[in-house]
Amino acid sequence: MRIIPRLVQSTTDTLIPRLRRLDPYYRDHFDRLARGPLQAFTQGLIRLRQRPTGLGLTEERPMEDEAALIDDITDLMNRFLEREYGDTGETAERAGNTKTYGLVRGVFRVNDYLAPHLRTPLFQPGERYLAYARFGGPGPRVVPDIEDNGILSIGLKLMGVPGPKLLDDERHTVDFSGISAPTFTTPDLQENVKLQQQVGLGTPAWYFLNPFDSHYLDMVMQGLYARAHANPLHLAYHSCVPYLYDNGDGRPRAIKYALLPRRQTHTRAGPFTPNYLRDAMRETLAQEPVSFDFAIQFQTDPRAMPIENAAIVWSTRDSPLVRVARLDLHMQRFDYPAQDAFARNLTINPWHTIAEHRPLGNQNRARRAIYYATSRTRQAINGEQHIEPTGHERFDLAGEPDSDNAPESSEETAHEPV
Template sequence: MSISIKLMGVPGPKLGDEKFTQDMFGVSTPTFVTPDTRANAQLQKQSLKNTQIYYFLNLRESHVLDFIMQGLWIKTQTSPFEAPYFSCVPYLLGDGQAMQYSMWPLRKKRTRIPRLPLRPPDDYLRNAMVATLAEEDVEFDIRVQLQTDPHLMPIENNAVLWPTKLSPRRSVATLHIPKQKFDSPAQLNFDRKLSYNPWHSIPEHRPLGNQSRARRRMYAALSQLRHEMNGVPLYEPTGDEVFE
């Protein structure tokens, strides 16, 4: 699973094309599957042929360790509100300091996964979100981990887990999602107009590393294609939108 957060009304100059937003991202495994853009391209090529296993078991350039670690971390999720999310790539935290961030659910309840041990419905995670927000608020603890060792906590290899023994994750903020109905036609249409990019950012939190540099162009191109296919314009939200 993944999460995208768009902060609105953010002052100051930006690196990307949006003037008043700061985007944040996370996935539900603590590292990326691939260490860098070159390896990512190799995996994508194999994915197109549905032969991803050859990327991991390539005798000339094996990624067996990545395969094992991802297998240990991946699990059937109960709800998007009940899993932690990790940035996996580093960002600046002011001049000369790299960090990674993560979001940790504060909800203690666990949603039942339908149909187990059979395959759950394709939309069970979305249904879990709708049901939860219809009844209660949801909160995540946002934590920051500072880079304290450039060798054991690398910038350019995003398949390496930064050791918490060297630098613990520290709470810096709370993401609060109020109780609501969020799946109205007006809201879904609004969602289609949005665009997310790690480079929707102030310079002080610039994305770092080769995969972040690649995502700048890739995300922009994918967003443009998606908006053209959906026949909707790009839209930078203000946070003042009202939905009936």
């Protein structure tokens, strides 16, 4: 019964890396000319299958048996970690967004001018926060970069953020996360369970290609953005799922957000060494700083911009992206072994946030328990304790403060935990 799924997976594992090696020769042209029309067509088909929810702006509705679905996903991912790492003596990595290309230091700068309706306790004009940005690949295993599925991720942790947090294992942090595609791999928790089941069986491709329960449209949306990337620092990253944006006027709104590179840089991918993406990051940050705009997009139509369906792109024509902050990554070295170990132990969870920016939707509601549990499982396998960073950690080999890793100036330390 499992012969066909295994054959499909084996074929996919062999074929995709070989096709990816051709990306440098045509993919930029394809993306520029064809990705937009193909995405519009695919999104049109996805919307035709969309069922009315009756929800209004910013409204959520838990799924039937949502708690059981969350338990199932948590159990599946924890079992994967135990099976992959528990008795192997190998260092346990994340069950998703697995491979770390690099953890780099930065400063998250809120714009000096923000219209009143954009101001929240976190987003105050001119505010500064120390930040760590972790760039990673999808996983669920650590493999040569060209063999991964081409959707990269960012996990962003701000330090020194005052106020009570929705997840109290960290007191001073706010986390953001995104991937290099505008839609999530699965539209909701029910489908996520199916994907995790196939991951556990070693046949994730069968989740998309099973003709009796296919997810072809989701596969196309991921495929339009999955490619042999040249450099994680040159990509846009999307939240894919919504969050609250409450400016205190009594009318909280829902948003999605994106991290957009401030400079459009086109470099050719390769040569395809096992860690070529990390090498590209290292070379870039040795020569120049990198910046991203942090932009938000308000929900303006509850059907066209659903809260509970992560397969639907929110139209920037109907609701343009609004830039509210920027992430500056200064020139630095980040390849210290201690820094890599720190990155592995670091927990990124969207519920490390304040109430004004509460995560919304079923996938986000699940992340609270799933990310918490899997991070603790990973740390237990590795014999590590959960850490809350301050932004002032030092990772150089000598154990002394490293000027390459120091904040740019004294103004970057304006927010420190108290």
